[in-house]
Amino acid sequence: MRTFERIWGDLRDGRHREAYIVFAVCALLTVLGLVGVAERYLLSGLLLAMTFLVYRTTVEPRGGGGLAGVLRDRETFVPFPELIKGASTLWVYGPSAVNVLAHAADIRRHLLARGGSVRVIVQDPTSPAVDDVRIQLDDATDFVRVLESSLATLDRLGGQGDFAYRLLAFSPGFSLVIVDPEKPSGFLILELHGFMDDNIAGRMHVRIPRAESLHWFGYWVDRFEAMWTASRTSLPAQP
Numbered sequence: 001m002r003t004f005e006r007i008w009g010d011l012r013d014g015r016h017r018e019a020y021i022v023f024a025v026c027a028l029l030t031v032l033g034l035v036g037v038a039e040r041y042l043l044s045g046l047l048l049a050m051t052f053l054v055y056r057t058t059v060e061p062r063g064g065g066g067l068a069g070v071l072r073d074r075e076t077f078v079p080f081p082e083l084i085k086g087a088s089t090l091w092v093y094g095p096s097a098v099n100v101l102a103h104a105a106d107i108r109r110h111l112l113a114r115g116g117s118v119r120v121i122v123q124d125p126t127s128p129a130v131d132d133v134r135i136q137l138d139d140a141t142d143f144v145r146v147l148e149s150s151l152a153t154l155d156r157l158g159g160q161g162d163f164a165y166r167l168l169a170f171s172p173g174f175s176l177v178i179v180d181p182e183k184p185s186g187f188l189i190l191e192l193h194g195f196m197d198d199n200i201a202g203r204m205h206v207r208i209p210r211a212e213s214l215h216w217f218g219y220w221v222d223r224f225e226a227m228w229t230a231s232r233t234s235l236p237a238q239p
Helices: 002-013 017-034 039-056 080-084 104-110 130-136 143-157 214-230
Strands: 089-093 117-123 162-168 174-179 187-192 205-209
Touching: 080 104, 080 174, 089 214, 104 143, 117 143, 117 214, 130 143, 143 162, 162 214, 174 214, 187 214, 205 214
Parallel strands: 089 117, 117 162
Antiparallel strands: 089 174, 174 187, 187 205
């Protein structure tokens, strides 16, 4: 099943299509050879497949290829509302998750109002480690105040469908956005925290589709679930 998911993901996203085409042609030629098709036709088909494969090696992959196509900054991704359109599950960890919670209305409309599930983890403002997080992150904003604003937004989202948030006592040094972890079309975006960044939008981001790397996708999904378990349940919103 995982193999079929990977192949379908490759075909859908345009990865390794030339390899699949050559494989299909060679498999067809093998069958034709077994049923007695003339050898000259088989040789012509094989030469055509090899010619196509050689030609494809001259075509530059989409996205620039290499690390430039894998390691990105925040500004290279589509707007957040586009990321969650059609999704049914959203898991988020961020020190304050402010950039995600700025789209609370979209989360409510695209997910919660349609029966979707949302989990959010942010830093525990009562933990002594929150000062370490404040020092690590950029100094362009007041982290404690931003976190307080995020908690107020999370409280407002509480009670609206399948929504929950928790508080983590320490920073793991990365942020995560996971969309539809149980679906073949699921993907995640991993953001690595720097140290006192001048601009948080410039942090290194990696997008990992489930269909492209089941191993690493599963690894980071497991990390989120471990963080969820280690976090404390948020207190009820004050009236």
